[in-house]
Amino acid sequence: MKANKNKIRNPFLILLISLIGIGVVSGILLLTHLHTPTINKEAVVEAMVETEMMQTNTAPTTVGKETTTPTSSQAAAQQTPETQETAIDPAVYIENEFSRENFETAIRQLSGDIPVIIDGQETRIETRYSYAMFTNQPNAKAEEFLLQTLRQWVPENQITVEPYVYVDGMGGNTWYNLIVTFPGTVTPQEQILFTAHYDSCVVFEGDPMVSAPGADDNGTGVATLLEAVRIFSTMKFERTLKVIFFSGEENFQQGSKAYAEQHANDNITAVLNMDMFGTDKDGDRCFEMYVGELPGSQKIADLLLQTIQENRLNLKADYLVSNAYAKADQKSFWDRNIPAITVMENFLPDYSPGGCEGVTDRTDFWHLPGDKIEAINLEYAFDIGKAGILTVLKLAGAIPVVPK
Numbered sequence: 001m002k003a004n005k006n007k008i009r010n011p012f013l014i015l016l017i018s019l020i021g022i023g024v025v026s027g028i029l030l031l032t033h034l035h036t037p038t039i040n041k042e043a044v045v046e047a048m049v050e051t052e053m054m055q056t057n058t059a060p061t062t063v064g065k066e067t068t069t070p071t072s073s074q075a076a077a078q079q080t081p082e083t084q085e086t087a088i089d090p091a092v093y094i095e096n097e098f099s100r101e102n103f104e105t106a107i108r109q110l111s112g113d114i115p116v117i118i119d120g121q122e123t124r125i126e127t128r129y130s131y132a133m134f135t136n137q138p139n140a141k142a143e144e145f146l147l148q149t150l151r152q153w154v155p156e157n158q159i160t161v162e163p164y165v166y167v168d169g170m171g172g173n174t175w176y177n178l179i180v181t182f183p184g185t186v187t188p189q190e191q192i193l194f195t196a197h198y199d200s201c202v203v204f205e206g207d208p209m210v211s212a213p214g215a216d217d218n219g220t221g222v223a224t225l226l227e228a229v230r231i232f233s234t235m236k237f238e239r240t241l242k243v244i245f246f247s248g249e250e251n252f253q254q255g256s257k258a259y260a261e262q263h264a265n266d267n268i269t270a271v272l273n274m275d276m277f278g279t280d281k282d283g284d285r286c287f288e289m290y291v292g293e294l295p296g297s298q299k300i301a302d303l304l305l306q307t308i309q310e311n312r313l314n315l316k317a318d319y320l321v322s323n324a325y326a327k328a329d330q331k332s333f334w335d336r337n338i339p340a341i342t343v344m345e346n347f348l349p350d351y352s353p354g355g356c357e358g359v360t361d362r363t364d365f366w367h368l369p370g371d372k373i374e375a376i377n378l379e380y381a382f383d384i385g386k387a388g389i390l391t392v393l394k395l396a397g398a399i400p401v402v403p404k
Protein backbone atom coordinates (compact mmCIF):
# COMPACT_ATOMS: atom_id res chain seq x y z
CA MET A 1 0.00 0.00 0.00
CA LYS A 2 2.67 2.40 1.05
CA ALA A 3 4.71 1.44 -1.94
CA ASN A 4 1.78 2.02 -4.14
CA LYS A 5 1.31 5.40 -2.64
CA ASN A 6 4.96 6.25 -3.21
CA LYS A 7 4.88 5.19 -6.84
CA ILE A 8 5.35 8.25 -8.97
CA ARG A 9 2.63 8.49 -11.53
CA ASN A 10 3.05 12.12 -12.36
CA PRO A 11 4.51 12.25 -15.94
CA PHE A 12 6.30 15.53 -15.22
CA LEU A 13 8.10 13.98 -12.27
CA ILE A 14 9.10 10.96 -14.38
CA LEU A 15 10.50 13.30 -17.02
CA LEU A 16 12.40 15.27 -14.41
CA ILE A 17 13.92 12.14 -12.88
CA SER A 18 14.83 10.83 -16.34
CA LEU A 19 16.57 14.10 -17.17
CA ILE A 20 18.54 14.00 -13.92
CA GLY A 21 19.48 10.38 -14.69
CA ILE A 22 20.66 11.26 -18.17
CA GLY A 23 22.65 14.16 -16.72
CA VAL A 24 24.44 11.91 -14.22
CA VAL A 25 25.24 9.23 -16.81
CA SER A 26 26.53 11.85 -19.28
CA GLY A 27 28.66 13.35 -16.54
CA ILE A 28 30.21 9.97 -15.77
CA LEU A 29 30.81 9.30 -19.46
CA LEU A 30 32.40 12.71 -19.90
CA LEU A 31 34.70 12.14 -16.94
CA THR A 32 35.75 8.75 -18.30
CA HIS A 33 36.27 10.33 -21.68
CA LEU A 34 38.50 13.04 -20.30
CA HIS A 35 40.36 10.71 -18.00
CA THR A 36 43.91 10.69 -19.20
CA PRO A 37 46.39 7.82 -19.20
CA THR A 38 48.57 7.95 -16.13
CA ILE A 39 51.15 5.53 -17.44
CA ASN A 40 54.60 6.77 -16.63
CA LYS A 41 53.33 10.34 -16.41
CA GLU A 42 55.71 10.92 -13.55
CA ALA A 43 58.69 9.90 -15.61
CA VAL A 44 57.72 12.25 -18.41
CA VAL A 45 57.12 15.14 -16.05
CA GLU A 46 60.38 14.39 -14.31
CA ALA A 47 62.11 14.56 -17.66
CA MET A 48 60.41 17.88 -18.35
CA VAL A 49 61.68 19.21 -15.05
CA GLU A 50 65.10 17.87 -15.96
CA THR A 51 65.14 19.70 -19.27
CA GLU A 52 63.79 22.84 -17.71
CA MET A 53 66.71 22.70 -15.31
CA MET A 54 69.00 22.28 -18.27
CA GLN A 55 67.57 25.36 -19.86
CA THR A 56 68.11 27.36 -16.73
CA ASN A 57 71.71 26.33 -16.80
CA THR A 58 72.22 27.22 -20.44
CA ALA A 59 70.92 30.72 -20.76
CA PRO A 60 72.46 31.42 -24.20
CA THR A 61 70.42 28.68 -25.87
CA THR A 62 67.21 29.24 -23.99
CA VAL A 63 64.18 30.81 -25.54
CA GLY A 64 60.77 31.01 -23.92
CA LYS A 65 61.45 28.87 -20.89
CA GLU A 66 58.64 30.64 -19.04
CA THR A 67 56.02 29.26 -21.39
CA THR A 68 53.45 27.28 -19.44
CA THR A 69 53.09 23.93 -21.06
CA PRO A 70 50.24 21.47 -20.68
CA THR A 71 51.29 18.20 -19.08
CA SER A 72 52.05 15.30 -21.33
CA SER A 73 48.82 13.60 -20.35
CA GLN A 74 46.80 16.67 -21.27
CA ALA A 75 48.54 16.72 -24.61
CA ALA A 76 47.76 13.04 -25.10
CA ALA A 77 44.13 13.62 -24.21
CA GLN A 78 43.87 16.48 -26.67
CA GLN A 79 45.22 14.38 -29.46
CA THR A 80 43.66 11.04 -28.85
CA PRO A 81 40.57 11.41 -26.68
CA GLU A 82 38.65 8.52 -28.16
CA THR A 83 41.20 5.76 -27.67
CA GLN A 84 43.43 6.91 -24.84
CA GLU A 85 42.45 3.99 -22.59
CA THR A 86 44.75 1.76 -24.61
CA ALA A 87 47.70 4.18 -24.81
CA ILE A 88 51.06 2.45 -24.37
CA ASP A 89 53.86 3.73 -22.18
CA PRO A 90 56.57 4.98 -24.59
CA ALA A 91 59.30 2.92 -22.86
CA VAL A 92 57.19 -0.23 -23.17
CA TYR A 93 56.56 0.66 -26.81
CA ILE A 94 60.32 0.88 -27.48
CA GLU A 95 60.88 -2.42 -25.68
CA ASN A 96 58.35 -4.03 -28.03
CA GLU A 97 59.41 -2.29 -31.23
CA PHE A 98 63.20 -1.89 -31.17
CA SER A 99 64.32 -4.82 -33.28
CA ARG A 100 67.55 -6.66 -32.67
CA GLU A 101 67.25 -8.16 -36.17
CA ASN A 102 66.82 -4.77 -37.88
CA PHE A 103 69.72 -3.38 -35.86
CA GLU A 104 72.06 -6.16 -36.96
CA THR A 105 70.89 -6.04 -40.59
CA ALA A 106 71.51 -2.28 -40.75
CA ILE A 107 75.07 -2.70 -39.46
CA ARG A 108 75.68 -5.41 -42.07
CA GLN A 109 74.28 -3.20 -44.85
CA LEU A 110 76.20 -0.10 -43.79
CA SER A 111 79.52 -1.96 -43.57
CA GLY A 112 79.25 -3.83 -46.88
CA ASP A 113 78.80 -7.22 -45.24
CA ILE A 114 75.57 -7.73 -47.22
CA PRO A 115 74.46 -5.93 -50.39
CA VAL A 116 71.85 -3.19 -50.59
CA ILE A 117 69.55 -2.29 -53.48
CA ILE A 118 69.78 1.34 -54.55
CA ASP A 119 67.70 2.59 -57.49
CA GLY A 120 67.07 -1.02 -58.45
CA GLN A 121 70.80 -1.81 -58.53
CA GLU A 122 72.47 -4.21 -56.14
CA THR A 123 75.58 -2.72 -54.62
CA ARG A 124 77.75 -2.92 -51.51
CA ILE A 125 78.62 0.01 -49.27
CA GLU A 126 82.34 -0.68 -49.02
CA THR A 127 83.30 2.72 -47.69
CA ARG A 128 81.50 5.66 -46.10
CA TYR A 129 84.51 7.96 -46.32
CA SER A 130 83.10 11.44 -46.96
CA TYR A 131 85.43 12.05 -49.91
CA ALA A 132 84.13 8.85 -51.54
CA MET A 133 80.43 9.31 -50.67
CA PHE A 134 80.14 12.81 -52.05
CA THR A 135 82.08 12.23 -55.27
CA ASN A 136 79.49 9.68 -56.34
CA GLN A 137 81.71 6.62 -56.01
CA PRO A 138 79.70 3.46 -56.74
CA ASN A 139 81.12 1.67 -53.66
CA ALA A 140 80.10 4.50 -51.31
CA LYS A 141 76.32 4.86 -51.63
CA ALA A 142 75.60 5.27 -47.92
CA GLU A 143 73.86 8.64 -48.27
CA GLU A 144 71.52 7.23 -50.94
CA PHE A 145 70.92 4.13 -48.81
CA LEU A 146 70.04 6.19 -45.75
CA LEU A 147 67.71 8.49 -47.67
CA GLN A 148 65.80 5.70 -49.37
CA THR A 149 65.50 3.89 -46.05
CA LEU A 150 64.23 6.99 -44.22
CA ARG A 151 61.70 7.71 -46.99
CA GLN A 152 60.01 4.39 -46.24
CA TRP A 153 59.01 5.71 -42.85
CA VAL A 154 58.74 9.50 -42.87
CA PRO A 155 57.29 11.93 -45.40
CA GLU A 156 59.67 13.92 -47.55
CA ASN A 157 58.87 17.21 -45.77
CA GLN A 158 60.39 15.80 -42.56
CA ILE A 159 63.70 14.94 -44.24
CA THR A 160 66.34 17.59 -44.88
CA VAL A 161 69.55 17.08 -46.82
CA GLU A 162 71.76 19.87 -45.60
CA PRO A 163 74.92 20.75 -47.52
CA TYR A 164 78.01 22.39 -46.07
CA VAL A 165 81.37 23.23 -47.53
CA TYR A 166 84.54 21.81 -46.04
CA VAL A 167 87.62 23.58 -47.28
CA ASP A 168 90.75 21.42 -47.14
CA GLY A 169 94.23 21.95 -48.60
CA MET A 170 92.93 21.12 -52.07
CA GLY A 171 89.90 23.41 -52.06
CA GLY A 172 86.22 23.21 -51.22
CA ASN A 173 84.17 20.02 -50.81
CA THR A 174 80.39 19.98 -50.52
CA TRP A 175 79.26 17.35 -48.04
CA TYR A 176 75.85 16.57 -46.55
CA ASN A 177 74.18 16.05 -43.18
CA LEU A 178 70.82 14.23 -43.14
CA ILE A 179 68.16 15.44 -40.72
CA VAL A 180 64.80 13.91 -39.82
CA THR A 181 62.50 16.28 -37.92
CA PHE A 182 59.59 15.27 -35.69
CA PRO A 183 57.87 18.58 -34.82
CA GLY A 184 56.98 19.02 -31.15
CA THR A 185 53.28 19.09 -30.29
CA VAL A 186 53.52 21.25 -27.16
CA THR A 187 56.76 23.27 -27.18
CA PRO A 188 58.06 22.93 -30.75
CA GLN A 189 60.59 25.72 -30.25
CA GLU A 190 62.60 23.44 -27.95
CA GLN A 191 64.79 21.02 -29.88
CA ILE A 192 66.28 17.71 -28.84
CA LEU A 193 68.99 16.26 -31.11
CA PHE A 194 69.70 12.53 -31.37
CA THR A 195 72.83 12.22 -33.49
CA ALA A 196 75.48 9.91 -34.97
CA HIS A 197 78.07 10.27 -37.72
CA TYR A 198 77.50 8.09 -40.76
CA ASP A 199 80.91 8.54 -42.39
CA SER A 200 83.82 6.15 -41.82
CA CYS A 201 87.52 6.02 -42.56
CA VAL A 202 90.66 3.94 -42.35
CA VAL A 203 93.85 5.63 -41.27
CA PHE A 204 96.48 3.17 -40.16
CA GLU A 205 96.34 0.87 -43.18
CA GLY A 206 94.37 0.50 -46.43
CA ASP A 207 92.75 3.16 -48.60
CA PRO A 208 89.57 4.83 -47.31
CA MET A 209 88.42 5.45 -50.91
CA VAL A 210 88.39 1.66 -51.42
CA SER A 211 87.34 0.10 -48.11
CA ALA A 212 86.37 1.50 -44.74
CA PRO A 213 83.63 -0.77 -43.34
CA GLY A 214 83.18 1.09 -40.04
CA ALA A 215 80.77 -1.48 -38.60
CA ASP A 216 81.56 -0.36 -35.07
CA ASP A 217 82.63 3.21 -35.96
CA ASN A 218 79.90 4.20 -36.47
CA GLY A 219 77.61 1.51 -37.88
CA THR A 220 76.40 0.96 -34.31
CA GLY A 221 75.28 4.58 -33.96
CA VAL A 222 73.67 4.79 -37.41
CA ALA A 223 71.80 1.49 -36.96
CA THR A 224 70.42 2.84 -33.67
CA LEU A 225 69.28 6.07 -35.33
CA LEU A 226 67.61 4.17 -38.19
CA GLU A 227 65.58 2.09 -35.77
CA ALA A 228 64.81 5.26 -33.81
CA VAL A 229 63.41 6.99 -36.90
CA ARG A 230 61.34 3.93 -37.85
CA ILE A 231 59.77 3.76 -34.38
CA PHE A 232 59.54 7.53 -33.75
CA SER A 233 57.59 7.91 -37.00
CA THR A 234 54.65 6.26 -35.17
CA MET A 235 55.01 8.45 -32.04
CA LYS A 236 54.46 12.02 -30.89
CA PHE A 237 56.68 14.26 -28.77
CA GLU A 238 56.12 17.45 -26.81
CA ARG A 239 59.40 18.97 -27.99
CA THR A 240 60.79 18.97 -31.50
CA LEU A 241 63.02 15.95 -31.98
CA LYS A 242 65.67 15.89 -34.68
CA VAL A 243 67.46 12.68 -35.61
CA ILE A 244 70.66 13.72 -37.37
CA PHE A 245 73.17 11.76 -39.44
CA PHE A 246 76.41 13.76 -39.62
CA SER A 247 79.02 13.30 -42.32
CA GLY A 248 82.63 14.51 -42.10
CA GLU A 249 83.18 13.43 -38.48
CA GLU A 250 86.36 11.63 -39.46
CA ASN A 251 87.63 14.92 -40.85
CA PHE A 252 87.69 16.93 -37.63
CA GLN A 253 83.92 16.78 -36.99
CA GLN A 254 83.09 18.87 -40.06
CA GLY A 255 79.43 17.80 -40.21
CA SER A 256 78.52 18.64 -36.62
CA LYS A 257 80.57 21.84 -36.70
CA ALA A 258 78.70 22.97 -39.82
CA TYR A 259 75.36 21.99 -38.28
CA ALA A 260 76.02 23.88 -35.04
CA GLU A 261 77.01 26.93 -37.07
CA GLN A 262 74.07 26.73 -39.50
CA HIS A 263 71.67 26.31 -36.58
CA ALA A 264 73.24 28.84 -34.21
CA ASN A 265 69.84 30.47 -33.64
CA ASP A 266 67.96 27.25 -32.89
CA ASN A 267 66.91 26.59 -29.30
CA ILE A 268 68.77 23.28 -28.89
CA THR A 269 68.01 21.97 -25.42
CA ALA A 270 69.99 18.73 -25.47
CA VAL A 271 72.17 16.64 -27.80
CA LEU A 272 72.65 12.90 -27.34
CA ASN A 273 75.39 11.68 -29.68
CA MET A 274 76.02 7.97 -30.26
CA ASP A 275 79.46 7.03 -31.59
CA MET A 276 81.03 3.55 -31.72
CA PHE A 277 79.73 1.30 -28.96
CA GLY A 278 80.12 -2.25 -30.24
CA THR A 279 83.12 -3.53 -28.32
CA ASP A 280 82.89 -5.37 -25.02
CA LYS A 281 85.54 -8.08 -25.12
CA ASP A 282 85.78 -8.44 -21.34
CA GLY A 283 82.00 -8.69 -20.95
CA ASP A 284 81.76 -6.07 -18.17
CA ARG A 285 78.98 -4.22 -20.06
CA CYS A 286 80.69 -0.92 -19.34
CA PHE A 287 80.80 2.03 -21.74
CA GLU A 288 81.80 5.66 -21.37
CA MET A 289 80.13 9.02 -21.66
CA TYR A 290 81.84 12.27 -22.64
CA VAL A 291 79.92 14.57 -20.36
CA GLY A 292 82.14 17.64 -19.98
CA GLU A 293 81.68 20.62 -17.73
CA LEU A 294 78.30 22.07 -18.75
CA PRO A 295 75.62 21.44 -16.10
CA GLY A 296 73.09 20.78 -18.87
CA SER A 297 75.30 18.02 -20.28
CA GLN A 298 75.52 16.46 -16.83
CA LYS A 299 71.72 16.39 -16.66
CA ILE A 300 71.63 14.39 -19.90
CA ALA A 301 74.22 11.93 -18.57
CA ASP A 302 72.34 11.59 -15.26
CA LEU A 303 69.13 10.94 -17.15
CA LEU A 304 70.86 8.24 -19.23
CA LEU A 305 72.15 6.49 -16.10
CA GLN A 306 68.72 6.74 -14.47
CA THR A 307 67.12 5.28 -17.60
CA ILE A 308 69.52 2.32 -17.53
CA GLN A 309 68.49 1.63 -13.92
CA GLU A 310 64.76 2.00 -14.56
CA ASN A 311 64.83 -0.33 -17.52
CA ARG A 312 67.21 -2.83 -15.89
CA LEU A 313 69.58 -2.72 -18.83
CA ASN A 314 72.48 -3.96 -16.70
CA LEU A 315 74.98 -1.48 -18.14
CA LYS A 316 77.43 0.80 -16.37
CA ALA A 317 79.45 3.75 -17.58
CA ASP A 318 82.45 5.98 -17.00
CA TYR A 319 81.29 9.56 -16.51
CA LEU A 320 84.06 11.69 -17.97
CA VAL A 321 83.98 15.37 -17.14
CA SER A 322 87.33 17.18 -17.39
CA ASN A 323 88.99 14.25 -19.15
CA ALA A 324 86.26 13.69 -21.76
CA TYR A 325 87.42 12.91 -25.28
CA ALA A 326 87.06 16.10 -27.28
CA LYS A 327 87.33 14.56 -30.77
CA ALA A 328 83.72 13.53 -31.19
CA ASP A 329 80.62 15.38 -32.36
CA GLN A 330 79.48 16.54 -28.91
CA LYS A 331 82.43 18.97 -28.94
CA SER A 332 80.90 21.05 -31.75
CA PHE A 333 77.98 21.79 -29.42
CA TRP A 334 80.06 22.34 -26.29
CA ASP A 335 81.86 25.09 -28.20
CA ARG A 336 78.51 26.90 -28.35
CA ASN A 337 77.48 26.19 -24.77
CA ILE A 338 74.87 23.65 -25.86
CA PRO A 339 74.35 20.66 -23.52
CA ALA A 340 75.62 17.54 -25.28
CA ILE A 341 77.14 14.16 -24.50
CA THR A 342 78.67 11.36 -26.54
CA VAL A 343 78.17 7.69 -25.72
CA MET A 344 81.10 5.43 -26.72
CA GLU A 345 82.50 2.00 -25.87
CA ASN A 346 85.15 1.83 -23.13
CA PHE A 347 87.70 3.64 -25.28
CA LEU A 348 89.78 5.55 -22.72
CA PRO A 349 91.57 4.36 -19.56
CA ASP A 350 90.08 7.30 -17.62
CA TYR A 351 87.29 6.27 -15.33
CA SER A 352 84.84 7.40 -12.68
CA PRO A 353 83.44 5.61 -9.61
CA GLY A 354 80.98 2.88 -10.53
CA GLY A 355 82.33 2.78 -14.08
CA CYS A 356 84.83 0.63 -15.97
CA GLU A 357 87.46 0.59 -13.20
CA GLY A 358 90.33 1.98 -15.21
CA VAL A 359 90.51 -0.76 -17.79
CA THR A 360 90.35 0.00 -21.50
CA ASP A 361 88.24 -2.28 -23.67
CA ARG A 362 88.22 -0.76 -27.13
CA THR A 363 87.97 -2.19 -30.62
CA ASP A 364 91.14 -3.74 -32.09
CA PHE A 365 90.07 -2.39 -35.48
CA TRP A 366 89.65 1.32 -34.88
CA HIS A 367 90.02 3.07 -38.26
CA LEU A 368 91.19 -0.22 -39.78
CA PRO A 369 89.81 -2.41 -42.61
CA GLY A 370 88.94 -5.03 -39.96
CA ASP A 371 86.15 -2.90 -38.39
CA LYS A 372 83.53 -5.50 -39.38
CA ILE A 373 80.47 -6.95 -37.73
CA GLU A 374 82.29 -10.11 -36.61
CA ALA A 375 84.16 -8.06 -34.00
CA ILE A 376 81.01 -6.50 -32.55
CA ASN A 377 79.30 -7.60 -29.34
CA LEU A 378 75.77 -7.18 -30.66
CA GLU A 379 73.94 -7.70 -27.34
CA TYR A 380 75.99 -4.97 -25.70
CA ALA A 381 75.66 -2.57 -28.64
CA PHE A 382 71.91 -3.18 -28.93
CA ASP A 383 71.36 -2.47 -25.23
CA ILE A 384 73.39 0.75 -25.35
CA GLY A 385 71.39 1.79 -28.41
CA LYS A 386 68.22 1.06 -26.47
CA ALA A 387 69.45 3.11 -23.51
CA GLY A 388 70.03 6.00 -25.92
CA ILE A 389 66.57 5.76 -27.49
CA LEU A 390 64.86 5.48 -24.08
CA THR A 391 66.72 8.56 -22.86
CA VAL A 392 65.61 10.51 -25.93
CA LEU A 393 61.98 9.67 -25.09
CA LYS A 394 62.38 11.52 -21.81
CA LEU A 395 64.34 14.43 -23.25
CA ALA A 396 61.75 14.97 -25.99
CA GLY A 397 58.70 14.28 -23.82
CA ALA A 398 57.31 11.23 -25.62
CA ILE A 399 53.52 11.00 -25.48
CA PRO A 400 51.87 7.62 -24.74
CA VAL A 401 51.34 5.73 -27.97
CA VAL A 402 47.88 4.85 -29.27
CA PRO A 403 48.02 1.70 -31.40
CA LYS A 404 46.52 2.06 -34.87
Ligand SMILES: [Zn+2]
Binding pocket: 197, 217, 218, 249, 275, 276
Ligand atom coordinates in the same frame (compact mmCIF):
# COMPACT_ATOMS: atom_id res chain seq x y z
ZN1 LIG B 1 83.30 7.62 -34.71
